[in-house]
Amino acid sequence: MIGLGLVLLVVGLFIAANSGGGHGEAAHGAAEAGHHTAGWGQRLLANLWLNNVYLTGIAVVGVLFVAIQYVAYAGWSVLIKRVPEALGSYLLVGGIIMLLVFILPIIFTGHNTLLHWTDHSLHEVGNPNYDPIIAGKSGYLNITFFTIRLVAYFALWYMFFKWMRRESMAEDLNGGLNHYNKSIRLGATFLVVFGVTSSMSAWDWVLSIDTHWFSTMFGWYVFASWWVSGLAAVTLTVIILKQMGYMKMVTSNHLHDLGKFVFGFSIFWTYIWFSQFMLYWYANIPEEAIYFMERLGGNNNHYTWIFFFNLVINFAFPFLVLMTRDAKRQMIMLKIVCIAILIGHWFDFYLMIMPGTMRGESGFGLIEIGTALTFLGTFLLVFTKELSKASLVPVNHPFLEESIHHHV
Amino acid sequence: MTSKKYILGVFEDEDVLLNAIEKTRAAGTKIYDVFSPYPIHGIDDVLGIQRSRLPIVAFFCGLCGTSFALWMQIYMLGFDWPMIIGGKPHVALPSFIPVTFELTVLFAAFGMVITFFIISGLRPTLKVPVMDVRSTDDKYVMAIELKEGTDISKLNDLLRSNGAVEVNQKEVVK
Numbered sequence: 001m002i003g004l005g006l007v008l009l010v011v012g013l014f015i016a017a018n019s020g021g022g023h024g025e026a027a028h029g030a031a032e033a034g035h036h037t038a039g040w041g042q043r044l045l046a047n048l049w050l051n052n053v054y055l056t057g058i059a060v061v062g063v064l065f066v067a068i069q070y071v072a073y074a075g076w077s078v079l080i081k082r083v084p085e086a087l088g089s090y091l092l093v094g095g096i097i098m099l100l101v102f103i104l105p106i107i108f109t110g111h112n113t114l115l116h117w118t119d120h121s122l123h124e125v126g127n128p129n130y131d132p133i134i135a136g137k138s139g140y141l142n143i144t145f146f147t148i149r150l151v152a153y154f155a156l157w158y159m160f161f162k163w164m165r166r167e168s169m170a171e172d173l174n175g176g177l178n179h180y181n182k183s184i185r186l187g188a189t190f191l192v193v194f195g196v197t198s199s200m201s202a203w204d205w206v207l208s209i210d211t212h213w214f215s216t217m218f219g220w221y222v223f224a225s226w227w228v229s230g231l232a233a234v235t236l237t238v239i240i241l242k243q244m245g246y247m248k249m250v251t252s253n254h255l256h257d258l259g260k261f262v263f264g265f266s267i268f269w270t271y272i273w274f275s276q277f278m279l280y281w282y283a284n285i286p287e288e289a290i291y292f293m294e295r296l297g298g299n300n301n302h303y304t305w306i307f308f309f310n311l312v313i314n315f316a317f318p319f320l321v322l323m324t325r326d327a328k329r330q331m332i333m334l335k336i337v338c339i340a341i342l343i344g345h346w347f348d349f350y351l352m353i354m355p356g357t358m359r360g361e362s363g364f365g366l367i368e369i370g371t372a373l374t375f376l377g378t379f380l381l382v383f384t385k386e387l388s389k390a391s392l393v394p395v396n397h398p399f400l401e402e403s404i405h406h407h408v
Numbered sequence: 409m410t411s412k413k414y415i416l417g418v419f420e421d422e423d424v425l426l427n428a429i430e431k432t433r434a435a436g437t438k439i440y441d442v443f444s445p446y447p448i449h450g451i452d453d454v455l456g457i458q459r460s461r462l463p464i465v466a467f468f469c470g471l472c473g474t475s476f477a478l479w480m481q482i483y484m485l486g487f488d489w490p491m492i493i494g495g496k497p498h499v500a501l502p503s504f505i506p507v508t509f510e511l512t513v514l515f516a517a518f519g520m521v522i523t524f525f526i527i528s529g530l531r532p533t534l535k536v537p538v539m540d541v542r543s544t545d546d547k548y549v550m551a552i553e554l555k556e557g558t559d560i561s562k563l564n565d566l567l568r569s570n571g572a573v574e575v576n577q578k579e580v581v582k
Contacts, residue, residue: 274502277502278502407449
């Protein structure tokens with residue numbers, strides 16, 4: 001797995017470097033034509049932001065998954081627990097990248113073009129750029145508070161990841177119920193923390209791109225997207241590990257449960273998606289509908305195909321394919337669906353982030369693939385390194401025996 | 409009035425019972441049914457009971473519900489009595505989705521329940537033979553239908569050698 005991660009990383013960097021070259025040419029061409037483009041800097045920034053938000057979500061969902069299993073006294077998941085447990089290791093990297101991508105443009109140019117509201121001239125009364133709506137939100141959306149929140153989310157998430165991981169490792173050595181009970185308390189606390197921070201981080205990182213627009217569903221929407229991608233990532237890792245000869249005790253019964261999770265929550269995501277869409281569509285108030293206008297039909301139909309592709313790959317495909325019991329118990333079907341969901345939700349975030357930052361100019365070229373591969377490589381490297389630090393089977397977990405005999 | 413005779417093997421332990429079921433079936437004896445106070449894990453596999461095909465029924469009933477709901481709304485609101493609601497087109501698909509979803513669930517659920525009643529013959533007049541009242545308390549009862557020419561003593565030996573504490577006979581009038 002580490003090898004795979006490294007190879008992907010190298011390939012990604014190579015492509016990113018190449019596309020950097022291609023970029024200059026494209027920028028030249030644009031300059032010659034006298035066109036105003038959003039520029040490659042903005043495009044790179046938007047891509048960094050997109051991939052980092054997406055992978056951070058998957059990482060934090062790993063921690064959440066473990067927390068939920070503890071709080072629910074779940075037995076079935078013990079054998080696969082080490083996979084989501086290790087996912088959280090990306091949080092440190094993710095936090096640093098997120099902070100840098102946010103703060104560096106502000107230090108150098110005064111404001112971050114990704115997040116429109118960071119431009120301070122918008123808040124000054126009398127300035128020609130003055131925007132009363134954004135100024136009215138400046139109590140929450142200001143650079144200092146945003147930075148504090150950003151650091152706080154990552155600090156909290158990473159701390160809980162470390163704590164739960166430490167308890168789990170200590171349990172391998174010492175056995176007994178102490179570590180288990182402590183993990184339950186940690187898990188319950190994390191659920192409370194995550195309940196607040198997941199919504200708030202979604203407002204901060206994704207919703208605030210479209211500063212004027214607002215949606216009370218948005219925290220849930222981003223969470224649903226993160227959660228189902230996280231589940232797909234866990235399932236995919238388990239299958240790959242099993243096919244590589246690890247995790248011999250994981251049977252089709254465990255896969256069945258993971259499959260049900262993926263199946264159920266891709267429907268949940270659709271439910272949230274539709275709840276948000278339908279209310280705006282029905283009320284048809286300009287300041288609200290503009291969000292969907294930009295994505296569906298607006299920007300010269302730039303995003304229309306992604307809008308429908310998003311629904312097909314994240315709802316129709318998993319729904320129809322994973323419907324039968326056999327499909328959830330077979331590795332090949334689950335694998336295909338999990339990969340589709342992971343790609344699909346990347347596009348979901350693309351659709352959330354790109355229209356607000358790139359308008360109709362976003363592309364899908366080498367820079368997108370390069371950045372995505374680089375991030376994926378880094379993610380896999382950090383994740384597999386963490387995964388290899390501990391036994392894949394939590395040998396002293398009190399429910400280990402139950403998980404081995406799990407049968408559905 | 410037809411009556412059927414059954415040989416009842418009474419067991420006191422779940423694991424002994426599961427083992428006995430396997431041995432009895434391996435010996436070529438057809439088991440009519442097994443009665444237990446609670447659902448026993450894994451007994452379906454041992455008894456050779458096939459997985460239910462009810463999910464297939466659910467899928468097709470759901471499909472009927474979806475098509476019915478869509479047809480109903482499109483026909484009624486789009487063609488039979490077109491009305492402008494909220495300035496939307498007559499056939500406005502997003503507003504049809506909630507009803508479509510509900511009818512899909514309703515059709516699937518009702519279809520499944522009705523199919524289940526029909527297949528399993530559950531009706532108000534159904535008489536359920538209680539083989540041994542103790543199977544609702546603390547005993548496990550394996551019933552084997554007694555056909556003409558069945559060797560009772562051989563069956564008796566088979567059951568007892570596999571851990572049955574009692575072997576009884578029961579006649580059920582239908």
